[in-house]
Amino acid sequence: MTLKEIASMAGVSVATVSYVLNNTAQVSDETRKKVEKIIKETGYRSNILAKSLRRNESFLVGVIVEDVTVWHTAYIIDGINEIAEARGYNTILSNLRLLNKIESQFDHISNYQKDIDKALDVMIGMQVDGIIYVGMHDRKISHILGNIKKPVVYCYCYTDGEGSSVRYSNEKTVYHMTKMLIENGHKEFGVINGLKESEPAALRYNGFLKALNEAGITMKEENITCGNWKYREGKEAAKKLLNKSGHPTAIVAMNDDMAVGVCDAARELGLKVPDDVSVTGFDNSDIIQYVTPRITTVERPLQEMGYRAMELLLENVSGVSVGDVSITLPCTLIEGESVKKLNQENR
Amino acid sequence: MTLKEIASMAGVSVATVSYVLNNTAQVSDETRKKVEKIIKETGYRSNILAKSLRRNESFLVGVIVEDVTVWHTAYIIDGINEIAEARGYNTILSNLRLLNKIESQFDHISNYQKDIDKALDVMIGMQVDGIIYVGMHDRKISHILGNIKKPVVYCYCYTDGEGSSVRYSNEKTVYHMTKMLIENGHKEFGVINGLKESEPAALRYNGFLKALNEAGITMKEENITCGNWKYREGKEAAKKLLNKSGHPTAIVAMNDDMAVGVCDAARELGLKVPDDVSVTGFDNSDIIQYVTPRITTVERPLQEMGYRAMELLLENVSGVSVGDVSITLPCTLIEGESVKKLNQENR
DNA sequence: CTGAAAGCGCTTACAG
């Protein structure tokens, strides 16, 4: 079913049908009703491909994700799609499937330049109005998208080249978390850092130190440990921190997996959380709900990152806003029962 | 940059450039090289929209997912995309975001008929060659896609109308799991069923019973319990099953969340897994890795379901295969250390 | 208020 057929059925010109469809010119009530009736009866749907070709805009946005199966990706896509739908845009998805290809060797991404170029070819060929690139890990992405002349927004990563970015705050978040612990009377800290080469790990650690510095608290070298974001290393690190007299009263784990490790380590050592040791995590991941007591953690604004990425992109597409901006969204503290209020004991 | 511009730069006709691009007619070496040089220099990419319009095929497949944030969805999308890419197809994604809208009231899906119709409008407007519908829960979907004249494949769900489907085996999987327990000498079983209204729960239970029947084992009524797929109810059910002398030697939990609940319940009652009670789960979900001993479970072939759904669809699109087929893929047993071999003790 | 016609960027018989 095409415009032409509708036109001939209604006994009008294709132009008129188009006017009715898009409400783009004055049409007499009578004609309009006649056309609308036929459209309804036939279930006609206009060919978006033809429309886009003619109008030279596709209302299509390309979303390149480094890996769909990485947990946060689905939530970001969800956010992107919600805005897209509301604004009448569609999204085509390209999944680079990097998780199994590069593991934690994020630098090796340039090896996959070919995959990216291919994705880009398709999207530009499809005449996308812009591109959102969703990282599997928050870090700097350079040169990877080449020299495309479309608006680009990086989400869950950023670039030193052209393109806006939407991220969440690592440093401030852990700063506030740590400050909260200090306000609750904690002075002896243990910390379990993330992967050494990881930017978020470094940022989170900075936030941690900043809060300590402001409070005039210094860390004992022996209480600074490093995990690889995983449960097992978190547990091992916690055992070292806890298996001695005068152990820290609070352990800041830089993600939930490791925080759960801390809880299990504590239990195996006969220590109670939070009475003997307080624990905090990061991510508000699913694992949290299986652990008692509930670990105090922080939630990343994943869906909102998707919203903002899409909104930024559309501003660029429509020319409302020009130039690249970087947005860093705050995380939300999710208070559990894993932090003891030391200072209330003395009342 | 268009075909026409390339043609004039190369001093040939647009037809010739098209022939070179698509390798669709004999072109002299000289001409070909001349054209290829210009294409490379200019970085020309052909307009897929125009091509699709002209050829009346889009190489586009629509993927409607009930909710991207439901864990299995990402893996299925991953599988779909992998095949799509290999065959030169692109996918547009529509996310119905049903999770928060319908919770477990799967019947209420018809309330969202409008969302679905909208997604369908877009996809058909984009001239997709076919549609894959990915469920958030395995169940029958009726009438929902209306009367579209494109190939449809249902994945992680099925239909009584037109359309193929790709699912995994619930009944057989639990049948084999149970049989394995019986072969290991277990005779006293406890079972923790999933949500009452859930089809997979019913199928899994059937598989369980079938294995028992074949072995001539009957269940005590009191050992049949029902959870809601969640940790907490699993744990409560397990406490009822275990908190008595002569408790079952094996508890079959119909998913991992509840199986973890069983382990925690056992620990709290001072029972050891697997020495005092064996436990099995279903899903091979992430939670498994935090639990010691490792729970014996079963992995669903999610990515493969994506492969098969896409392959089926493309067979329909190309007309290689006609008619609807239902594929049920087997799950994979993941042996942990939560099952005791009772019969080896007596040797 | 309505329609004839050009044109978006391609592909593809067809003729030479």
Next chain:
DNA sequence: CTGAAAGCGCTTACAG
């Protein structure tokens, strides 16, 4: 081996 021309299904000045 190459090119002129029609046509895919739309939109949009323009004329009336």
